[in-house]
Amino acid sequence: MLLNRRILASLVVILAAPLLAGCAVNREYSPLLRSEPAADSVLTRSPRTLRLLYDALPDVSRSRVALTGPAGEYRMRGMHTMGADDLMMEIFEPAVTDGDYTVSWSTVVGDDPSTYQGSFNFSVRTGR
Numbered sequence: 001m002l003l004n005r006r007i008l009a010s011l012v013v014i015l016a017a018p019l020l021a022g023c024a025v026n027r028e029y030s031p032l033l034r035s036e037p038a039a040d041s042v043l044t045r046s047p048r049t050l051r052l053l054y055d056a057l058p059d060v061s062r063s064r065v066a067l068t069g070p071a072g073e074y075r076m077r078g079m080h081t082m083g084a085d086d087l088m089m090e091i092f093e094p095a096v097t098d099g100d101y102t103v104s105w106s107t108v109v110g111d112d113p114s115t116y117q118g119s120f121n122f123s124v125r126t127g128r
Contacts, residue, residue, distance in 0.1 A: 030118050031055045031109045039120035046096040046124055050076070050103060051088045056110030058087050063107040065089060070099035085109075098124050 036051040037043055050065060052058075060079055065087060067074040071094045079089040087107065101124065106117035 029116075031058075031107070031112075031116050032105070032118055032120075035103065035120060037122040040122065042123045042125055044126060046126060047091065048096075049088060049090050051082075051086055052103075052105055052107075053084065053086045054107065054109050055085065056112070057081060057085050058107040058109050060087065062115070063087055064105065066104045067091060067101060068104070069101040070097060096124055098126055098128065 031054045033053045033055055035053065036049075037047050050067065052065065058081065060081060063079065065076060065079065067076065074094065074096070075092040076089045077092045079087060082088055087105075100121060102119055102121050104117070104119040106115055108115055
């Protein structure tokens, strides 16, 4: 009887291990595929919009995007999707000038209820 319990316990562990491993969160995964402006890019013209492209359609109502740079935090308006698994918005004010910028974002994509977040940098060097 004791041998049967040990065998049963071993079977439970062997069968449960792959299931539990599948529950682990991949912290390295990001649904962000690319952006405009691109991460780590140096632009020679000031951007008027930001566009973030994901591997599934983002939920606009559960998305946040912030732009910070030389003037502090910039106001955005008109966040929407273009139907191409993206978020797009206008950089409203102040105007983007030469300097270094950080885009911080959070969103929920597709049928996945998880909230993902990240950030990337770009620079503007117009020579003015």
